[in-house]
Amino acid sequence: MNFVAAPSTAAGDRRSIVSAVSIIVPTLNERANIEPTIAALERVLRGIAWEVVFVDDDSGDGTAELATALARRDSRVRVLRRLARRGLASACIEGILATTTPAFVVMDADLQHDPALIPDMLSALDDVDLVIGSRYAAGGDGTALGTGRGIASRTATVLSRLVLRQRVADPMSGFFAMRRRAFDEVAPRLSGVGFKILLDILATTKRPLEVAELPYRFRPRRAGDSKLGAGVVAEYLLLLIEKLSGGLVPSRYVLFSAIGGVGVVVHLAVLALAMHGQVPFAVAQAVATLVAMTGNFFLNNLLTYADQRRRGWGVVKGLASFYVICGIGAVANVGIATAFYAHWSSWWQAGLAGALVGSVWNYAVSAAYTWRR
């Protein structure tokens, strides 16, 4: 679109950094909310040159088709379609990067975020890098979340302090305005995992950002359903782990190893039981390996690969491939453990050595086959 400087608003003729703004709106099955969102933006952004970018992850309800039809008639409306992709945070990042205005706003499509706050956010952006629409700043209101999600949101907010470089009241907000220059500094190092783009930014920035928080009342969803589920919680933990490790260790590897650790405990417990039951060592080790392997598959499918989880028949196929891959690892596992046991006759050291060799193999090969995209 053509961003000719717009006539200034009531704010007077003070030259704002925001003469033009892009609104980034991630969508997943939000067809019924597209037109109301555009109408609301039109209402509140009089006098400011704006565009809206709907970043759609191939919604099945025709969200992108509707937005595209509207975009043909209105050059302020744009659509970015992503195929075979999922993720609120990564959608926002790609939407932001597809625009060029000196400032942008990220906002949900369901009108839970109050668009009437945007002009104030843009004015505040004259003095800071980042303006957060805040449920938890004094005067804000997050009660529309309901009791259960309210508690979850508060808990996640407290947990987020582990990775935050600065204290803000609502780091979990999905509603904020930011200067592009500040975003460009952090963009290459963002994790992009999960639901929490703002937290990602706040945990990634090297220099503390200048932040303002504007309170608003979080509203009930206008139409459609929330996409928040168990996978979102797992992805949140992935983001925390990745940021805690300074971004050096990919979160997936950390989680896979942690689950591998649980697997080793399970393995040794089963092995101990079997040894007490006078089962021959090689058989005991094989049974322990099978139990640990099955548990690890399901835990990894639930948590480590929450974003590309195998479902339905995919679980059966995934588990089968996991068995085959790990079967090879298990042969090495049992072989090494048995040799170890013959020399030192310490069943737990032998079991551990075998399990370790197996787990390294499991990670590398299952990443390439079992959970291949």
Ligand code: GDD
């Ligand atoms: N492109 C894309 N891809 N969009 C998505 C995806 C996805 O995988 N998942 C969700 N969205 C879109 C939804 O269509 C909606 O516009 C927005 O992201 C928020 O999703 P909701 O399902 O409505 O989430 P919520 O209401 O539970 O939580 C939201 O509001 C909180 C409070 O501000 C999120 O934005 C949270 O991050 C935020 O903290």
Ligand code: MN
């Ligand atoms: Mn919502």
